[in-house]
Amino acid sequence: MSYSDILPQLFDTLKPFTKQGFRLKESTELVAELGLDSLQVMQVLLKIEDHFDISIPLNNLPNIRTVKDLGEEIEKLLKG
Amino acid sequence: MSLFDKFLPIQEVRNELLKSGVNPFHVTVEKIISPTEAIINGRKTILVGTNNYLGLTFHPDSILAGQQALAQEGTGTTGSRMANGSFASHKALENAIADFYGAPYAIVFSTGYQANLGVLSALAGPGDTILIDGDSHASIYDGCRLGGAEIIRFKHNDVADLEKRLRRLGDRSYRTLIVVEGIYSMLGDRAPLAEIVEVKRKYGATLIVDEAHSLGVLGQHGRGLAEETEVEQDVDCIVGTFSKSLGSTGGFGVSFHPEFELIRYTSRPYIFTASPCPSVVASTRATIRIIQAHPELRQHLWTNSRHLYEGLTKSGYILGAEVGPIIAAMVPNKESALAMWQQLLENGIYVNLMIPPATPNGECLLRCSVSAAHTHNQIEKIISAFADLPHGTQTHSNPAHLQPDATLN
Numbered sequence: 001m002s003y004s005d006i007l008p009q010l011f012d013t014l015k016p017f018t019k020q021g022f023r024l025k026e027s028t029e030l031v032a033e034l035g036l037d038s039l040q041v042m043q044v045l046l047k048i049e050d051h052f053d054i055s056i057p058l059n060n061l062p063n064i065r066t067v068k069d070l071g072e073e074i075e076k077l078l079k080g
Numbered sequence: 081m082s083l084f085d086k087f088l089p090i091q092e093v094r095n096e097l098l099k100s101g102v103n104p105f106h107v108t109v110e111k112i113i114s115p116t117e118a119i120i121n122g123r124k125t126i127l128v129g130t131n132n133y134l135g136l137t138f139h140p141d142s143i144l145a146g147q148q149a150l151a152q153e154g155t156g157t158t159g160s161r162m163a164n165g166s167f168a169s170h171k172a173l174e175n176a177i178a179d180f181y182g183a184p185y186a187i188v189f190s191t192g193y194q195a196n197l198g199v200l201s202a203l204a205g206p207g208d209t210i211l212i213d214g215d216s217h218a219s220i221y222d223g224c225r226l227g228g229a230e231i232i233r234f235k236h237n238d239v240a241d242l243e244k245r246l247r248r249l250g251d252r253s254y255r256t257l258i259v260v261e262g263i264y265s266m267l268g269d270r271a272p273l274a275e276i277v278e279v280k281r282k283y284g285a286t287l288i289v290d291e292a293h294s295l296g297v298l299g300q301h302g303r304g305l306a307e308e309t310e311v312e313q314d315v316d317c318i319v320g321t322f323s324k325s326l327g328s329t330g331g332f333g334v335s336f337h338p339e340f341e342l343i344r345y346t347s348r349p350y351i352f353t354a355s356p357c358p359s360v361v362a363s364t365r366a367t368i369r370i371i372q373a374h375p376e377l378r379q380h381l382w383t384n385s386r387h388l389y390e391g392l393t394k395s396g397y398i399l400g401a402e403v404g405p406i407i408a409a410m411v412p413n414k415e416s417a418l419a420m421w422q423q424l425l426e427n428g429i430y431v432n433l434m435i436p437p438a439t440p441n442g443e444c445l446l447r448c449s450v451s452a453a454h455t456h457n458q459i460e461k462i463i464s465a466f467a468d469l470p471h472g473t474q475t476h477s478n479p480a481h482l483q484p485d486a487t488l489n
């Protein structure tokens with residue numbers, strides 16, 4: 001699955017975690033802009049991991065700030 | 081921006097706590113009287129938050145052994161075992177803990193924290209994967225990071241989630257270390273070890289169990305959850321601490337794998353630390369003999385645990401797990417948790433105040449750790465002090481059991 005296929009699915013998965021009217025972009029910062037607390041971040045990650053059937057290593061989390069970062073991480077993990 | 085600016089938020093939290101009159105994370109024990117009593121703020125206080133599960137910190141045999149070692153072997157070793165050599169007593173302690181577990185290989189570390197750092201970082205390195213329970217203790221997280229393995233977290237005590245993640249690893253599951261705890265320190269719940277062993281075998285992974293809070297507590301001989309669940313032969317490595325049921329300091333790892341011995345040559349927390357001091361080693365050896373000879377200590381612990389658990393339940397508290405020596409009363413928020421903790425202390429009861437981020441699911445907890453040395457009367461006093469806390473605050477208002485973020489546990 002390529003990044004361009006992943007991105008719309010990622011937007012759909014993230015949408016329930018956004019406030020009404022918020023428009024998700026590739027540059028959206030997951031913690032700073034979505035206002036997620038640490039428990040919500042874990043919920044989001046679990047949902048994404050199950051959707052794409054992957055496990056995101058904790059080692060990689062510090063490098064994931066934006067939706068784009070997350071999409072690229074998913075692409076990398078799906079490629080193995 | 082200064083290097084020290086990062087401490088400003090911590091300073092603000094500390095100042096808030098100080099305004100409330102007492103800092104729950106900086107309590108001074110002015111005088112320790114016994115395993116269950118101390119003077120705090122000038123007041124005689126019942127200790128029910130010290131992990132002194134078997135109440136052996138003042139046992140005369142352990143004290144005498146420590147005194148004799150102090151006189152005969154000196155105050156310290158002044159260096160690491162690799163550089164300065166091992167004292168015969170280090171090896172004797174390793175033999176004692178290996179014998180206790182019926183395992184051929186045992187390594188002793190200077191603290192329990194270092195045991196996890198030393199074993200985990202040596203066993204799983206770059207190219208390996210570690211699957212850890214989300215509620216793992218900080219020493220497990222830190223040990224995993226030190227080794228450089230890929231770290232994946234599974235949902236607390238959720239075997240289906242663990243299996244899903246093992247399946248996702250494919251062939252890499254054979255180079256995967258699963259890490260769980262016998263009893264989890266915050267809520268006092270246990271790992272579903274029989275089911276975990278099943279998936280571990282199915283996927284060819286390696287399993288390590290941290291028995292820090294279950295050593296001396298679970299199992300016919302007090303070896304922990306693996307013994308209680310009768311799966312010891314399927315657990316590749318057990319780590320634990322001497323600083324809870326055994327009443328001293330230090331940690332250990334035991335294993336039936338011959339390669340375990342080799343981690344002495346690769347484990348930085350083992351190599352680059354001063355070895356345990358002789359008096360601590362001697363006291364620990366004495367205490368291991370005591371818990372082997374006195375299984376009734378465990379019976380007292382469980383009698384006391386049931387007594388406190390039933391008392392708090394009757395008072396309307398919602399508790400973190402099934403009956404056990406860790407009994408965590410859930411409270412609605414930080415403010416009421418702090419107020420309740422303070423009132424308990426003013427009434428002569430010391431428990432642990434546990435608040436996020438150190439707790440799972442954002443819980444606020446008044447955490448009790450029961451001791452075999454508590455008297456019936458002391459347990460009654462603890463129950464009474466909890467019952468006297470402001471009515472209506474003991475119910476739990478955090479309905480969402482979300483996923484854990486217990487990296488600071």
